[in-house]
Each structure stands twice: as C-alpha cells, then as structure tokens.
Amino acid sequence: MKEKILEYLHQKHNYLSGEELSSHLGISRQGLWKHIQELKDLGYEIVAVPHLGYRLEALPDRLFAFEVTRGLKAKTMARKIYYFDYLVSTMDLAMQLGLKGAAHGTLILAESQTKGRGRLGRSWFSPKYKGIYLSLILRPQITPSNSPILTLLSAVSICEAIKETFGLEVQIKWPNDILAQNKKIAGILTEMNAEVDKVNFIVIGIGLNVNNDKKTLIAQATSLKEQLLKPVSRVLLLQAFLNKFEDNYSRWENKGSSWVIERWRSLNSSLGQRVKIYYQHKHLEGVAVDIDQDGGLLIRKDSGIMQKVTSGDVMYCRQP
Amino acid sequence: MKEKILEYLHQKHNYLSGEELSSHLGISRQGLWKHIQELKDLGYEIVAVPHLGYRLEALPDRLFAFEVTRGLKAKTMARKIYYFDYLVSTMDLAMQLGLKGAAHGTLILAESQTKGRGRLGRSWFSPKYKGIYLSLILRPQITPSNSPILTLLSAVSICEAIKETFGLEVQIKWPNDILAQNKKIAGILTEMNAEVDKVNFIVIGIGLNVNNDKKTLIAQATSLKEQLLKPVSRVLLLQAFLNKFEDNYSRWENKGSSWVIERWRSLNSSLGQRVKIYYQHKHLEGVAVDIDQDGGLLIRKDSGIMQKVTSGDVMYCRQP
Numbered sequence: 001m002k003e004k005i006l007e008y009l010h011q012k013h014n015y016l017s018g019e020e021l022s023s024h025l026g027i028s029r030q031g032l033w034k035h036i037q038e039l040k041d042l043g044y045e046i047v048a049v050p051h052l053g054y055r056l057e058a059l060p061d062r063l064f065a066f067e068v069t070r071g072l073k074a075k076t077m078a079r080k081i082y083y084f085d086y087l088v089s090t091m092d093l094a095m096q097l098g099l100k101g102a103a104h105g106t107l108i109l110a111e112s113q114t115k116g117r118g119r120l121g122r123s124w125f126s127p128k129y130k131g132i133y134l135s136l137i138l139r140p141q142i143t144p145s146n147s148p149i150l151t152l153l154s155a156v157s158i159c160e161a162i163k164e165t166f167g168l169e170v171q172i173k174w175p176n177d178i179l180a181q182n183k184k185i186a187g188i189l190t191e192m193n194a195e196v197d198k199v200n201f202i203v204i205g206i207g208l209n210v211n212n213d214k215k216t217l218i219a220q221a222t223s224l225k226e227q228l229l230k231p232v233s234r235v236l237l238l239q240a241f242l243n244k245f246e247d248n249y250s251r252w253e254n255k256g257s258s259w260v261i262e263r264w265r266s267l268n269s270s271l272g273q274r275v276k277i278y279y280q281h282k283h284l285e286g287v288a289v290d291i292d293q294d295g296g297l298l299i300r301k302d303s304g305i306m307q308k309v310t311s312g313d314v315m316y317c318r319q320p
Numbered sequence: 321m322k323e324k325i326l327e328y329l330h331q332k333h334n335y336l337s338g339e340e341l342s343s344h345l346g347i348s349r350q351g352l353w354k355h356i357q358e359l360k361d362l363g364y365e366i367v368a369v370p371h372l373g374y375r376l377e378a379l380p381d382r383l384f385a386f387e388v389t390r391g392l393k394a395k396t397m398a399r400k401i402y403y404f405d406y407l408v409s410t411m412d413l414a415m416q417l418g419l420k421g422a423a424h425g426t427l428i429l430a431e432s433q434t435k436g437r438g439r440l441g442r443s444w445f446s447p448k449y450k451g452i453y454l455s456l457i458l459r460p461q462i463t464p465s466n467s468p469i470l471t472l473l474s475a476v477s478i479c480e481a482i483k484e485t486f487g488l489e490v491q492i493k494w495p496n497d498i499l500a501q502n503k504k505i506a507g508i509l510t511e512m513n514a515e516v517d518k519v520n521f522i523v524i525g526i527g528l529n530v531n532n533d534k535k536t537l538i539a540q541a542t543s544l545k546e547q548l549l550k551p552v553s554r555v556l557l558l559q560a561f562l563n564k565f566e567d568n569y570s571r572w573e574n575k576g577s578s579w580v581i582e583r584w585r586s587l588n589s590s591l592g593q594r595v596k597i598y599y600q601h602k603h604l605e606g607v608a609v610d611i612d613q614d615g616g617l618l619i620r621k622d623s624g625i626m627q628k629v630t631s632g633d634v635m636y637c638r639q640p
Contacts, residue, residue, distance in 0.1 A: 095419050095513065099412065119515060143630070144464035148516045175516075190516050193415065195439060195509070196468045196495075196615075197631030295516075310463070311517030 001025065002035050002042075003066040009046065009056035010070070017053035059235075061129055061211075063109050067235050074239075074246040077136065078107040086112040086128070091191060091205045094135035098193055098201040104139040107242075116207055119176055119189050124207040127216060130223075132208040132238055136245070139201050140253075144194045147202060148295030148310075149257050151176055151190045152264045154204050157248050158186055159267045161240035166228055171269035174288070174297050174314055178208075179269060182316075183222035185209050206241075210234050257293055264291065270314060275299070279312030288314070321345065322355050323386045329366065329376035330390070337373035379555075381449055381531075383429050387555050394559075394566040397456065398427040406432040406448070411511060411525045414455035418513055418521040424459040427562075436527055439496055439509050444527040447536060450543075452528040452558055456565070459521050460573075464514045467522060468615030468630075469577050471496055471510045472584045474524050477568050478506055479587045481560035486548055491589035494608070494617050494634055498528075499589060502636075503542035505529050526561075530554050577613055584611065590634060595619070599632030608634070 004025055008016060022032040036046055036054060043060025059067065065081040072078060080103060087093055087110035094108045110133050116124035126133050138150065155172045162170050162178075162185075170180045178186035189205035209223035211231045217223060225231050252260055265271065270288045277284045277299065286301040296310045324345055328336060342352040356366055356374060363380025379387065385401035392398060400423060407413055407430035414428045430453050436444035446453050458470065475492045482490050482498075482505075490500045498506035509525035529543035531551045537543060545551050572580055585591065590608045597604045597619065606621040616628045 092419065096416070099415050099419075120518060144467070144512075144514065147464070151516060191514065191520070192464075192516075193511065193513055194464065195511055196471060198440060200511070 001027070002039055005032070005035055005039065006044070006056070006066065007070075009054065015049060015052040015055045018048075019053075021054065061234065063111065063132070063234060063238060065109075068107075068109070068238055068242075072239050072242060074242040076105040077242045077246040077249070078105065079103065080106045082106070082108045084108075084110045086110055086114060087133075088115045089113050089117050090133055090135035091117050091189060091203060094137055094203040094205070095191065095193065098137050098203060102137050102201075104137065104201075106137040108135040108137075109133070109238075117189060117205065118187055118207070124187060124189075125216075125218075126207065127212065130212045130216075131210050132206065132234055132241075134206050134238070136204045136206075137201055138204065138249075140199060142199050143197055144192060144199055145294060147190060147192055147194075147199060148175070149252070149260055150202055150204060151188055152291075152295050153248050153252055153260050154188050154190070154206065154245065156260065156263045156267060157241055157245040158188070158206065158208070160244045160248075161237060162224070164244070165237050165240045166224065166232060168224070168227055172264060172267050174268065174270040174291065175295070175311070180222050180224075180227050182269075184220055185222050185224065185227070208237070210237065261291060261293065270297070270316075274317040276315045276317055277309055277312045278315070279309060284309065284312075285317070321347070322359055325352070325355055325359065326364070326376070326386065327390075329374065335369060335372040335375045338368075339373075341374065381554065383431065383452070383554060383558060385429075388427075388429070388558055388562075392559050392562060394562040396425040397562045397566045397569070398425060399423065400426045402426070402428045404428075404430045406430055406434060407453075408435045409433050409437045410453055410455035411437050411509060411523060414457055414523040414525070415511065415513065418457050418523060422457050422521075424457065424521075426457040428455040428457075429453070429558075437509060437525070438507055438527070444507060444509075445538075446527065447532065450532045450536075451530050452526065452554055452561075454526050454558070456524045456526075457521055458524065458569075460519060462519050463517055464512060464519055465614060467510060467512055467514075467519060468495070469572070469580055470522055470524060471508055472611075472615050473568050473572055473580050474508050474510070474526065474565065476580065476583045476587060477561055477565040478508070478526065478528070480564045480568075481557060482544070484564070485557050485560045486544065486552060488544070488547055492584060492587050494588065494590040494611065495615070495631070500542050500544075500547045502589075504540055505542050505544065505547070528557070530557065581611060581613065590617070590636075594637040596635045596637055597629055597632045598635070599629060604629065604632075605637070 018029055022029050045058040047055050065083045090108045090110050112128035113126035113133050116126035118124045158178050159170050162168050170178050173179050176188040177184050186208040192202045193200045211225045212223035214226050273288050275288045286299040289300045290298045296308045299307045342349050365378040366374055366376055368374050385403045410428045410430050432448035433446035433453050436446035438444045478498050479490050482488050490498050493499050496508040497504050506528040512522045513520045531545045532543035534546050593608050595608045606619040609618045609620045611617055616630045619627045
C-alpha cells in the first residue's frame with residue numbers, strides 16, 4: 001500500500017488531495033494518514049496542507065526495493081530484492097538464499113555491513129548509507145573454470161554505469177578492482193556453489209564507495225563523492241548498474257565471451273603496465289600483456305618468458 | 321553419560337554390576353537404570369540379571385556418532401559428526417554448515433534421505449538403515465579446477481575400504497560411480513563453495529548401497545548384501561572408509577596428485593573400454609585411453625583424434 005501511495009505522489013508533482021488519494025486506494029482517510037506517517041518515518045518528506053492535500057517534497061537517501069524498482073529497465077536482474085538496513089554480509093545471505101533455490105537475478109542489498117567481505121577473506125568497509133553493498137545471484141550454465149568471465153562482465157558494467165550516470169571515467173584493475181585516479185572505488189567478489197563440472201549458482205558481490213567522506217577512506221581508496229566533489233544518488237547509480245549488467249549478461253549469453261574481453265581491455269588500467277604480482281606465497285614481476293579467454297592475466301617476464309596468472313594481487317610498479 | 325555407560329559395557333564382555341557401574345560413573349542406581357532404558361530404546365540389547373548386573377548383548381544397526389567414533393583411527397575426518405535419523409539431503413545440510421564455518425573433516429550422516437541428491441540434479445535412493453549416506457566437509461587449499469582430484473581420491477578410498485572390510489573387489493567408473501559386477505554400488509557427488517580462484521570448502525557426498533535387498537534395487541544397481549549374500553556392518557565399513565580417506569588425503573596433501581591418479585587407474589573399469597559419452601546435449605564415441613592430472617577423461621575417437629572430456633555420462637559399448 002505504501003508503494004502505491006508513493007506511486008501516486010511521484011506521478012503528481014503538485015498537491016494530491018487526501019480524499020482523492022484515499023478513494024483511489026480504497027482506504028479510509030485515517031488509514032491513509034497512518035501510511036503517510038510510516039512513509040515519513042522512513043524518511044520521505046511529505047507535506048500535508050489543509051484543503052490542498054499531500055505533496056512529496058524529497059526522497060530519503062535509501063535503497064528501498066520500491067525505489068530501486070521504480071523506473072528500472074532491467075527485467076531479470078533485481079526482479080526479486082531483499083533489502084536490509086544492515087547485514088553481516090550480503091554474500092553470506094546470498095549463498096544461503098542460493099542454496100534454498102533463489103531465482104536467477106535475485107538481489108540482496110544492505111545499507112551497511114558489519115563484516116562486509118572482500119576477496120581472499122579480506123574485509124570491505126561498509127559504512128551506513130554511504131555505499132552500495134550488493135550481492136546478485138546468477139544461475140548461468142557454465143563450468144567453474146568459466147566463472148571469471150562474470151567478474152569481468154561485472155567490472156565492465158560498473159564502469160559503464162558510472163560513466164553513464166556521472167560522466168566519470170573509471171578503470172578496471174585486474175582481477176576485481178575498479179579505480180578512479182588510481183584509487184579503489186569499487187571491488188567485486190565472485191563466489192560460486194558448484195559441482196566439479198557444473199556451476200549451480202554464482203553470487204556477484206559488489207562494494208561501491210559512493211558518498212563516503214574523504215576522511216573515512218584509507219589512502220588507497222576513494223569515493224564518487226570525493227571524485228565528483230558532491231554527494232550523488234545511490235539509487236540512480238544502482239539502477240544504471242542493473243540495466244547495464246542485464247544488457248551485458250544477455251549479450252554474453254547470446255554472443256559469448258570475446259566481446260566482454262574486448263570491452264574489458266578497453267576499460268582496464270593493468271595491461272601494458274609493469275606489475276608485481278603476489279600469489280600463493282610467491283611473487284612475479286613483469287609486464288602485463290593481455291588477458292586470455294578465461295580471464296587469466298598474461299605476464300611477460302624480463303626473461304621474455306610468458307606466464308599466466310589466474311589469481312593474486314597486482315601492484316603497479318610505475319604509474320601510467 | 322550414555323556413551324560412558326556403553327564404553328564400560330563394551331569393555332566388559334561379562335556382566336557388570338549396577339553398583340560398580342553407578343559408582344564408576346558417579347550416578348545413582350536409579351539414574352543408571354534410566355540411562356540403560358534409554359539405550360534399550362535406541363536399540364541396544366542390554367540384559368539385566370539380579371545379583372549379576374548388566375550385559376551388552378547386541379548393538380543396534382545404527383550409525384550413531386559414538387558407534388562410528390569408537391575404535392576409529394581417523395583423527396581429522398569425522399572429528400565432528402552430525403547424525404540424523406533422516407534428512408532431506410546430507411549435501412544440503414553440509415553446504416549450510418560449510419557456510420557457517422564447519423571445520424575440515426565434519427561429517428554429516430543420515431539413516432535415510434527424503435531427497436538424496438546425485439550428480440547433475442539426479443536423485444539417490446536412500447532407504448532407511450540400508451545404506452550409508454554421508455557428506456564430508458573439507459577445506460583444502462586448492463583452486464576450483466583442482467577439485468576433481470578429490471572425487472578420484474574418494475572413489476579410491478571407497479574401493480579400498482570395501483576390499484579391506486569384506487574382501488570384495490569393486491571398480492571405479494569415470495567420473496563418480498563405484499561398480500560391483502558392472503552394477504552401481506556407490507556414487508560420489510562433489511560440490512564446492514569457491515571464489516573464482518580459491519575453494520572455500522568442498523563437500524564430498526557418498527551414497528553407498530549396503531544392506532539393500534535385491535528387490536528394492538533397480539536393474540543397474542547392486543548392494544554389498546546382494547554381492548556378499550549376507551547383511552554386513554555399516555559401522556565397520558564407514559570406519560574403514562574414514563580411515564582410508566584420511567590416510568589418502570594426507571598422502572595427497574604431502575605427495576601431490578600423481579599417486580592418486582595412479583591408484584585410480586589400477587581400480588578403474590573405464591580405461592581401455594569403448595565408450596559412448598553423453599555431455600552437454602552432445603555425445604562422443606571412442607576408446608577411453610587415460611585420465612589426466614585434472615581428472616578429465618581422454619577419448620581416442622575413431623578418427624584417431626584425442627578429445628578430453630571433463631563431464632558427462634559414460635556408457636560402456638562392450639563389456640570387458
């Protein structure tokens with residue numbers, strides 16, 4: 001009912017009489033008043049003027065499911081949304097929901113995470129209402145070794161969404177970071193539940209620094225607010241991401257991986273760089289030459305020998 | 321307390337006086353009597369003779385955790401056991417427990433499953449008290465593409481355990497079946513939770529037909545009872561499997577995969593056979609020549625071209 005009320009208030013930019021509204025909705029004036037109070041409690045600024053009615057003045061800065069869904073082009077992604085004020089980790093819940101059969105495209109959103117997870121057991125700082133912390137459940141027909149393509153596809157979609165929404169160019173750092181001016185603005189964590197030769201489901205986890213203040217960020221991190229010098233709408237960015245991701249996902253399903261790799265190449269900041277890669281208690285230095293169809297990074301060592309790396313942490317030895 | 325009482329009764333093959341027992345355990349005679357009743361309810365045949373005391377005459381045919389643990393050599397595997405009279409599927413519970421951080425070696429046992437799962441979404445018939453239905457949670461330091469080795473290692477351990485306990489030779493059929501006289505006696509399902517380049521945990525699921533009667537088995541299946549012409553102890557077999565598995569697992573950790581492959585080769589019934597393989601809506605015919613280090617099956621087609629298959633169903637075209 002609250003969603004319907006919001007729908008009406010959104011449509012009409014001027015005052016909407018309580019009488020009209022309650023008759024449209026088939027509820028009493030008192031019932032309407034109660035719902036309006038609840039919306040106000042959620043942070044919606046709704047003014048009530050005698051003889052004129054209600055008017056929606058401002059939206060709260062929240063990723064409520066009905067805010068995300070309103071005007072969303074994507075049909076499969078976020079068809080079902082789980083929204084929480086806080087979670088231990090959206091990944092943990094997503095894996096649980098996946099086991100229980102949650103549908104392809106199910107989205108888990110949290111306004112904050114007490115133990116947001118990053119790759120290889122690291123944490124993701126998830127302060128309340130500042131970032132986008134999401135997990136997206138997917139059910140692709142692939143083998144576990146094909147799964148890195150979905151990390152690449154997610155990275156591409158994030159870059160495109162940021163560019164489209166705010167005009168800001170960001171780059172991908174292999175394997176799963178998004179950088180703005182060489183500082184981390186987003187991270188991607190891809191986890192799966194699989195048989196040895198068949199993925200049951202995959203969860204794409206994304207942490208995106210949106211309205212984080214500079215002083216709360218570590219030196220190697222940044223946020224959209226810091227880059228754009230103003231706070232921005234998390235809802236718009238999330239919608240843009242979901243739309244891009246859905247487009248890219250179906251294009252990948254229909255056309256295969258090559259164009260994803262192609263697009264990734266054009267957005268990455270790793271290729272051509274001299275890098276030091278730490279992996280499995282070893283490290284390796286050389287020039288990052290390319291990625292292959294499996295998403296592995298190809299390194300040309302000083303000896304001239306090429307080596308493929310499928311996991312690890314990349315340090316750029318010189319700035320581009 | 322019940323476990324302690326059983327311990328004493330097991331040690332002493334003659335009557336054990338109630339007085340001695342209750343003073344050993346520091347409980348009242350009445351308390352002891354109550355525990356004895358509960359053990360009888362569980363199926364333990366305990367006789368009580370005035371002036372002589374209690375004697376354990378027979379054990380129930382159950383995989384109670386304390387029966388599995390008693391005399392078990394394995395220290396890591398089954399260190400923690402979850403036992404159920406029935407479950408929907410031991411795999412489902414194991415995946416849930418894995419997400420919650422269950423330790424390496426955690427064992428889930430069910431006396432029956434209402435929806436026992438096989439590979440590729442198939443079912444495993446799990447009648448009560450007839451088979452061994454287990455899931456074992458492992459936390460190896462491997463990538464998803466290395467995971468098939470644990471299916472091979474499990475298959476080898478099952479064959480060795482059956483041989484050691486009952487003297488029966490069984491064979492492995494690629495990728496995950498155990499055959500006795502060309503009929504399925506056990507199946508293995510390996511599932512994992514992983515990042516793209518790191519396994520978080522793996523669950524080995526095993527369904528083993530032990531005391532199933534011929535009339536309850538489909539034509540392509542058999543049981544140990546049918547092969548040995550008598551019912552056998554599920555506890556002994558399970559213990560043998562856990563011991564073998566633990567030995568093999570630590571050998572694999574220390575020495576790598578080659579000897580697992582070697583051992584698998586000596587126990588398999590697939591290599592050298594003319595096979596038809598159904599995979600991903602395609603099929604392929606040829607001679608199964610070998611498996612590689614990743615557990616993939618190498619097929620020599622009639623054209624002479626070799627092809628590697630990593631998943632699929634194998635049909636033997638001629639009997640060996």
